Amino acid sequence: MPIVPLSDAIRELVHDGDTVALEGFTHLIPHAAGHEIIRQGRRDLTLIRMTPDVVYDQMIGMGCARKLVFSWGGNPGVGSLHRLRDAVENGWPGPLELEEHSHAGMAAAWSAGASNLPFGVLRGYEGGDLPARTRVARITCPFTGEELAAVPSHRPDVGIVHSQRADRHGNVQLWGILGVQKECLLASARSIVTVEEIIDELTPVAGAIVLPAWVVGAVCVVPRGAHPSYAHGYYDRDNDFYLAWDAISRDRDAFRAWMDEHVLAAVPA
């Protein structure tokens, strides 16, 4: 799929009922893509993400999600995600099923998904109440006899990430905190990458990785498409917005009014 408008990519690739992952570990979170999913009114999504933050709070509050698979759901450095809490505690705007893991388990599930394996293996999920509340099994190492944890791999229908830039062929380059961007893209049946800009030739950048065009689905040019998250080398994390979101999201009406003005009434990228 060539370089296309974001609205076209979401319309073609994201369907009601899909399992969708918009990944990003604080950095490069695909906010603009989440907003387009909200505008197009997708429903019954199973959302996967290690650290659901503001954009998942918005998608949950706008009724896009049926289930959330995650390991830490908060507003980093600020506090709760109030729309996530309202959905779990009060079923508003609808009930939200949770499948909860640890970071180590989610990371292993992403690596396994990218590797086309059915499960990931780790030393974890030992004791405590989490194992009884999630999908994990104990397996025995055939070589040493050690007991380990197995978690089912993540294989989303659609993986969506943001990156700094791509060339005209659709090769994608990203750097800074890399999170699970590569794993998310490789584990997914279909994928969308939003980028800050298209350039003629990808020049080397310290610490950068490249995702070749032939493993990338749609590439969409969305400048500031990660805001209020950030794109290393382009713009900083908007910490003031993360702080402000606490008050906006606390109240259902204030939340809806904010979404109406800043997302639903906005022009698609």
Place this chain on the structure above:
Amino acid sequence: MTYTADEVMAVEAARRIGDGAVCFVGIGLPSLAANLARRTHAPNSVLVYESGTIGAKPYELPLSIGDGELAETADAVVTVPEMFAYWLQGGRIDVGFLGAAQIDRHGNLNSTVIGDYDRPAVRLPGGGGAPEIALGVRDVFVMLRHSRRAFVEKLDFTTSLGDRVRVVVTDLGVLEPRDGELALTQLHPGVDPEQACEATGWDLRLASDVRETDPPSDEELCALRSLRTKGDA
């Protein structure tokens, strides 16, 4: 110099970080404590943030574990799967800091829910890295403000296990494992034992050698206050 309860917590936790220690750091008080240690007695300590930054040396304290400055100042930036598999599970981290909503007398922590899991009164963010940090590092340091809501007889949910909890630094004093459970071993200046017992939801044992925390020195407080958090006015 006068100081706040949070400052004495950060100073006392920082003092326990040995020079050269590799520390897995979360945001908030742990980040403050680890950065203070690095700028005072432990210049060779290594700060590892779970976003994948190893050896971060931020000028300003980050608001989130993934702020860009952490990557810019790090010795190495690795992916999240690599962080948890090669570095944490690989046994390369000495000290892990954890916070929580609740702690019990064995150092088990709850950061998942208050109330019943299926119908929680408060849905908390969840365990994140805690379950594997708790069993994957050599020493777990807990930082938690002292109250009966937090220091409970029974956790609503056990998110991580207390097997490797070596110290709990609170705003009133310090708890350390003695004879199978956490006992009070230090009181911060001006705090009496009754205050700590009153703020603990179980029958808190006092160690036989309870001592007073050394007050934060001017040097420690100056270094601490030079660390400003992004987003602060």
